[in-house]
Amino acid sequence: MDKTEFIWLDGKLVKWEDAKVHVLSHALNYGTGVFEGIRVYETPKGPAVFRLKAHTKRLMDGCKVMGFDVVIDGKKFGYDEAFQAIKDTVKANKNVDYVKPCIFLAGEEVGLNPVGVKTSFAITGVHMGAYLGKGAEKGAKLIVSPWQRPDNLCAPAGAKVNGVYVTSTLAKRDAIEKGANEAVMLNSEGHVAECTGENIFIYRHGKILTPKTSNSILEGITRDSIIQVARDMGYTVEETDITRTELYTADEVWMTGTAAEISPVTVIDNREIGDGKPGKVAMAIKERFMDIVTGKVPEYADWIDYVN
Numbered sequence: 001m002d003k004t005e006f007i008w009l010d011g012k013l014v015k016w017e018d019a020k021v022h023v024l025s026h027a028l029n030y031g032t033g034v035f036e037g038i039r040v041y042e043t044p045k046g047p048a049v050f051r052l053k054a055h056t057k058r059l060m061d062g063c064k065v066m067g068f069d070v071v072i073d074g075k076k077f078g079y080d081e082a083f084q085a086i087k088d089t090v091k092a093n094k095n096v097d098y099v100k101p102c103i104f105l106a107g108e109e110v111g112l113n114p115v116g117v118k119t120s121f122a123i124t125g126v127h128m129g130a131y132l133g134k135g136a137e138k139g140a141k142l143i144v145s146p147w148q149r150p151d152n153l154c155a156p157a158g159a160k161v162n163g164v165y166v167t168s169t170l171a172k173r174d175a176i177e178k179g180a181n182e183a184v185m186l187n188s189e190g191h192v193a194e195c196t197g198e199n200i201f202i203y204r205h206g207k208i209l210t211p212k213t214s215n216s217i218l219e220g221i222t223r224d225s226i227i228q229v230a231r232d233m234g235y236t237v238e239e240t241d242i243t244r245t246e247l248y249t250a251d252e253v254w255m256t257g258t259a260a261e262i263s264p265v266t267v268i269d270n271r272e273i274g275d276g277k278p279g280k281v282a283m284a285i286k287e288r289f290m291d292i293v294t295g296k297v298p299e300y301a302d303w304i305d306y307v308n
Helices: 026-030 052-066 079-092 162-177 221-232 244-248 280-293 298-303
Strands: 006-009 012-015 033-035 038-043 046-050 098-105 119-126 140-144 182-186 192-195 199-204 207-211 237-240 252-257 261-268 304-306
Touching (some): 006 079, 033 052, 033 162, 052 221, 140 162, 192 207
16 A cells, blocks of 8 residues: 555645544444445546545444534534535645545543443555555465354444454454465355455356345445456346355355456365356456546546546
8 A cells, every 4th residue: 555645634635644533433442433444446537536425324323323413623524525525635645546435433432331421433545456455466375264244133234344354353353364265154054245345246057146235234335346357248147045055065156345346266265266266257347447447438438536
């Protein structure tokens, strides 16, 4: 990750090194924040943010789930203000390919009670590059994590809440220490849920399958995009329960996410997936997706928000 010059913080662009919060901030101590990750692509018309409308709506929906009233210095921030602030942050910096807005409780509090704690809003742009590192385009290696994806009875699994991702960091650490790129997390019923920061798809018996939203997954925006794109390309896509056995015996497996984009998987728990190479279906969809995000496919023009 490469740093940029400015971070948008509570309505102002400040130098990277000046964007600070107190060590007693509620979010730091208790995970009370919501965030998004959004990709920025170079297009013939300049930088463009992919599906900014959908990401901004999910950010504000997360605030609703958490009960946040986003008022900063007397000004209320809603969808329109957040949408524009994200574009302003990208515009103010150079070489941004990933932007992360985060709304969190910043009040200096000791105790779990979030009621009345002031809210802060930060937007950071960086150059991330390949999220899974060099070589991942040849196929990622996964493990099935012993850590369970939090279900809807213990956390708002469908929202991007900071504290919910503690489990994902534990699963990610386990995967890296075992020599893998990523971890697959199962839900409380033993069905495949998602990876630590990506949704997952398989191609099996001529169909594309992905876990349904009731499997305690995040309703990923890239996931939604790939479902639409794949169907437009003529593939059958089903949202359903997926077992560990189906994962191992799939012809193809791939991950989707804002940071990961579309990442083929070639090994899970030391078992080769298909022929052990990135699959033809995944790569065809990836090629189409990359054309879309870089503004080359007019049919999907409403998914692109230009910065300039």
